[in-house]
Amino acid sequence: MGRVRVAVAATRRALPYLLRGLVSSAVALVLLIRVLLVAAxxxxxxxxxxxxxxxxxxRRWAGGERRRVTAFTGRPVPAPYPPPDEPGPVSTRALLAEAATRRDLGWLLIHGLTGLVVGIGALLLPLSVLNAAVVPLYWSAMPSDDPVQSPYPVTSWLGALGMLPLGLGWLVLTLVLVPLLATWQAWGARALLLPTRDARLSERVTELTATRAAALEAHGAELRRIERDLHDGTQNRLVGVIMHLGIAERALRRDPASALPLLLRAQDQAADALGELREVVRSIYPPVLAERGLDGALAALAARCAVPCTLRVDGLRRLPAALEATAYFVVAEALTNTAKHSGAEHAEVTATVRPPAGPDEEEALVIEVRDDGHGGADESGGSGxxxxxxxxxxxxxxxxxxSPHGGPTLVRAVIPCAS
Known part of the structure; x- marks a missing residue:
């Protein structure tokens, strides 16, 4: 019974996909005729x-097919060319030389010629089931000289009732073939519309170059922040301590009784300098991560948040120190934004380790921070x-x-665990 439910669910999901593919293939066929005319x-x-x-x-129609396949399979099909794509007459030869153009045209040919057949077949199968089920209800109303032909002439109750097992057979074929046809069509479209290996490698190099530049920029900004905190805070307090100790030394030689307040003030400034130095150290790598791990550190952040906060963790384990520190600061910054800007009454932090979704995927740490505030978060507004x-x-x-206006706000960060 469980298998039947699974088959029914798969068919209910696959049938709309194939019917949309029927429409898509009709347009693809029109585009194919246009391509042939332009070529001629x-x-x-x-x-x-x-x-x-x-x-x-x-390309626009192939992009729609990529979205359709992505929605059906749950696996993204990235475009092999950078959007928006507005080539002019000068780039015509380059367009024709691109592998992406040739693959799009290959998909157009195959989808335009096979999509109609597959879509009509997917439509006829459930209609055959329905027809076989209703023949016993209407055959007697037909003229005797014009019997129902479905698929044999129905002229008696025995023939009409014989349609029921035939309908059951059509139903089995529907439950088996419709999901298979949808899977086949999605697999074929994905194989043709995915970027080539060279294109993926080129895109990956570009992406890594950009992320490397961002990492260097972030590293430089972090070094400048640490230098500024040490210079403007800790260093100035230590200079004050040295000055007060020098004054206290001279006071001890002249009037020892007057040196005590100066020593106490120097002690207070040294304590303040030590506190600021600890804050700078925490901003580099929070000691709580080494002591309690990421889950314990996030629990401490949630407990200190000015807004009531719920923490949910799933599958967390010890990860590389730099990755844990990044996750910690992501949550800390997001909760700070929530407390300062959102007007929220409740916040929720979720941290999970997501297993690979396929052979090309990798394990990833997923951090989500959501709140029920008024929304409207703007990255350009200096919100962190x-x-x-x-x-x-x-x-x-x-x-x-x-973060739509009116809320809620969701900040979601996905960090590969292999980083």
């Missing part, structure tokens, strides 16, 4: 001007969100901020 006119020298607009149309994004990007991760 290009051979006689007047079709070159139409190539860029035709390529843009194909840009700093969170830079920290995460330095580990080849990505950050998503969702």
């Amino acid at each position: 006119f290009t051979l006689i020298g007047i079709g070159w001007l139409a190539i860029p607009s035709t390529v843009r149309a194909v 969100l840009a700093g969170i994004r830079r920290r995460v990007a330095a580990f080849d991760g990505h950050t998503e901020v969702t």
Whole structure:
């Protein structure tokens, strides 16, 4: 019974996908005819001007197919060309030389020719089940000289009832074939529309170059902040301590009784300098991470948050120190934003280790901080969100901020554990 429910659920999910594919393939067939016409006119020298607009149309439709496949499979199909793509007449030859253009045209040909057949077949299977189920209800109303033909002439109750096991057979075929056809169509589209290996490597190099630059910028900004904190805070207090100790030394030689207040003041300034130095050290690597691990450190952050905060952790283990520190500062900055700007009454922090979703995926630490405040968080407003994004990007991760006006706000950071 469980297998039947699974098959029914898979069919209910696959059937709309194939019906949308039926419409998509009809448009693909029209685009394919346009491509052939442009190619024919290009051979006689007047079709070159139409190539860029035709390529843009194909790419737009292929982009829609990528979104459709992504929604069905749950696995993203990235575009192999940078958006927005607005090629002009000068880039026509480069467009035709791109592997992405050739792969898009290959998908257009296959989808345009096979999508109609697959979509019509997926539509006829459940209609056959429905027809077989209702024939016993209406065959007797048909004229005797024009019996129901479905798929044999139905002229008696025996023939009408014989449609029921036939309908059951159609149902089994529907439950088996419709998910298979959807899987086949999605697999074929994914194989053709994914970027080539060279394109993925090139994109990866570009991405790593950008994240490396962001990491160096973040590192430089962090060094400047530490230098500023030490110079403006700790160093000035230590200078004050030295000055008061010098004054106290001279007072001891002249009037020992007057030296005590100076020594006490120097002691207070030394204590303040030590406290500031500890704060700087915590900002570099919080000692609580080494003592209690990431889950304990996040629990301490949630407990100290000015807004009531709930913490949920799942599957956390000891991770590289730099990665744990980044996760800690992401949560600390997000909770600080919540307390200062959101007007929230409650916040929630979730930290989980997400297993790989496929052979090309890797294990990742997922941090989510959400609140029920008024929303409208703006990265350009100096809210610290840009700093969170830079920290995460330095580990080849990505950050998503969702904060519509009226709330709620969600900050989601995904950091690969292999970083």
